[in-house]
Amino acid sequence: MPAVWTAVGNAAETKDASAKAAESPAVAKDAPAPQLPSELCLGCHGNQGFAVAGADGQMRSLYVTKDKFEKSVHGKRLCVECHKDITAIPHPKVVPPKVSCVQCHEDLWDAAKKENKTQEHARLGVVVEQIEHYMRSIHARPSRADQSRTNATCYNCHDAHYVYPKGSAERTEWRLSVPNACGKCHAKEREQYATSVHGKAVLEQGNAYAAICADCHTTHDVEDPAKDSTRVAITRNCGNCHSDSLKTYTETYHGQINRLGYAHTAKCFDCHDSHAIQRVDDPKSKMHLDNRLQTCQQCHKNATKGFVTFEPHGTTHDFNRYPLIWLTSKFMIGLLAGTFAFFWTHSALWFYREYKDRQQRKTRPHVLAEALPEARGKYYQRFPLVWRIAHLIFALSLMILTLTGMSVFYSGTAWAPVIMAALGGPIAAAYIHRVGAVIFATVFFLQLIYFVIRIGKNWRHFDWFGPHSLVPRLQDLWDILAMFKWFFGLGPRPIFDRWTYWEKFDYWAPFWGVTIIGVSGVMLWFPNATASVLPGWVFNVATIFHGEEALLAVLFLFTVHFFNNHFRPDKFPLDVVMFTGAVPLEEFRHEHTVEYDRLVKTGELQKYLVDAPSPPMTLGSKILGFTLIFFGLTLLVFVLIGVVGDVRHM
Secondary structure, three states: OOOOOOHHHHHHHHHHHHHHHHHOOOOOOOOOHHHOOHHHHHHHHOOOOOEEEOOOOOEEEOOOOHHHHHHOOOOOOOHHHHOOOOOOOOOOOOOOOOOOHHHHHHHHHHHHHHOOOOOOOHHHHHHHHHHHHHHHOHHHOEOOOOOOOEOOOHHHHHOOOOOOOOOOHHHHHHHHHHHHHHHOOOHHHHHHHHOOHHHHHHHHOOOOOOOOHHHHHOOOOOOOOOOHHHHHHHHHHHOOOOHHHHHHHOOOHHHHHHHOOOOOOOOHHHHHOOOOOOOOOOOOOOOOOOOHHHHHOOOOOOOOHHHHHOOOOOOOOOOOOOHHHHHHHHHHHHHHHHHHHHHHHHHHHHHHHHHHHHHOOOOOOOOOHHHOHHHOOEEEEOOOHHHHHHHHHHHHHHHHHHHHHHHHHOOOOOHHHHHHHHHOOHHHHHHHHHHHHHHHHHHHHHHHHHHHHHHHHOOOOOOOOOOOOOOOOHHHHHHHHHHHHHHOOOOOOOOOOOOOHHHHHHHHHHHHHHHHHHHHHHHHHOHHHHHHHOOOHHHHHHHHHHHHHHHHHHHHHHHHHHHHHHHOOOOOOOOOHHHHOEEEHHHHHHHOHHHHHHHHHHOOHHHHEEEOOOHHHHHHHHHHHHHHHHHHHHHHHHHHHHHHHHHHOO
C-alpha cells in the first residue's frame, strides 16, 4: 500500500479530485445508489494516497487500486452495491461505513434461487454456507473490549476490496499474508508462529503449502480454543497435512478418545505445541528427547523416564521402525485367524450335520423327558446354584466390558460416540470398565480358589484325567476326530462323557484371556508404575494385546459359544440349563451318553434327578436368556461394524 498522504500536503489535491468528480457531466447526484458507476468513486478513491483522519487522529487510507480491484471476484460489481449508503457524489463522511458482506451475499443468493440460477452461481451458495458458519463463530460475536463491534468482520481477514479467485497468483499471495492479518488481533500468537516450522516456511520462504492459522483453526468456524469441540477439530485438521500421523495417533488411547469427541487426552498441540511448533529433532521442540518427559508430565504428573520411549505414532505396518509392535500385531492377527478358521468351520459343519439329521428325523431339539418311561418328567441336575450365579455374573460383567471397551477400540464408528455419551463420557466409562474388570476377575479367582481347595483336600485320590475333571485328556482328541467324521458322514455321532471338548475349551479359554487382557489392562490402568520398571513401548504392545484379545473373546463368545449352546438345531432357540441348572433326562442321555450309562450302571442316577423347574422359574430363565442373547448379538453387530470399518481402511 502506498504511503498515506498527510492532511496538509495533500488536502488541495484531494479537494480538486472531488471537485472534478462533482463537476463531471456523468454525475447524477440524486440517482439511486445502484446507478452510480464505480468510475465516479475512483475519481477520488483511485488517487494514490487518498486518505482521511480517523477518530483516533490517524490517517486512514481510502485508496483503491483499480487494476487490483478489477481482478478480484468483486471486480464487476459496482462500489455502491456494497456501499449502499452512498447515494450521491460527492458524499458526506460516513461513520461508520454501512457495509454488510453478509446481507449482500444473502440477497444475491436469494435472487439466484428465485431465478433458478443456483447451479450457475454454485460458488455463491458455498459463500452463503460459509457465512452461516461465520455467524456461529467467535469472530461474529461482540468484542469484549467494545460490545458495539464484532470480534472480526469479513474484510478484516479477506481485505475490503481485493478478494481473489482460487488458483490465482494473487490468491496465493493473500494466503501468505493471512498470519499477519490474524496477528493484528493475535499479536502474541503471531510472534510464536513466526518462530515455528510452519511460520518460517510461510513468512520467510513463501511456501503456500505450509500451514497458516486458518488451516488449523478453520476459516469460518473459528471458535474458542478452550472448548472441547474446538480442540478436537484442530486435532482433526492436523490430519489434513499429516494424514499418516493422524491415523497412527487415532490408534492410541489418546487418539481414540479424541475421535469420540472428547478433549481431555493428549492432542497434537499438547505434545508438539500449538503456535511455536518445531521439528522433533530441534532442541527447542517439546518432543525432543531432552524435553519429552517434561511434556508428558503436563498430563501425567508423576510420569517416569519410561514414558519417553512410548511410541505415540507407532504403527503395526512398519517392521523396520517398530519391530515389536509389528510382531505383536501379526501374532494376534494369526491367533484370530487360526482360532476362527477352526471354530467357525467346526460350527458350520456341525450345523449342517445336525440340520441333515433333523430332516432325517434322527434328532429333535430339546427332546422331551416324558419320552423316557423309567423317569417320566424328571430332570438331571447338572449345575449347582453357585455355578449358575458365577456364570450370570461372568456374562453381565463381560457385556459391560465389551460395551465400554469396544466403544473406545472402535471409536471411529457411528455408534461409538452415541454409546459413550450415554455412558457419561470416557472418564465415567473408564470407571465402569474397571469395575466390570474387577468383578470379572474376582469371580474368576474365587472359582479358581474353590477348585484348588477342593482338589487339594483330596489331591492324592483326585483323577486328573478322569471323567469328572476339566483337564483336557487324550479322549478329547479322539472325540474331536470322531466329531469331524460324523460331520462328513464317515461315522456315527460320537457320544460324550460329563464334559465335552468344547465345554472344556470354554472353561480354559478365560485362563488365557484373563492373563493377556488382565495383565495388559493392569499395565494400562497404572501407567506410572508400569513405566517405572518397563520401557514406554510396552504401552503400545499392551494396547494391541488388550484390544485384539478382547476382540477374539467377544467374537468367540457371541458366535461360537452362542452357537454351541443355543443356535445349533438341537438347541435352538435357547438352552436355559445355565439358569435352571437342570436338563431333561432324555436330553442329558443324548448329549452325555457315557456319563448317563455310567450313572445307571453304578446306580447313582437317582441322586441327580430332580423335578422339572417350576413354570415361573422356566419363564424367568427364558426371559433372562433371551435378554442376554439379544444384548450379546447387539454387541456383536457393533463389533462387526468396527471390524469391517478397520478392514476397509487398512
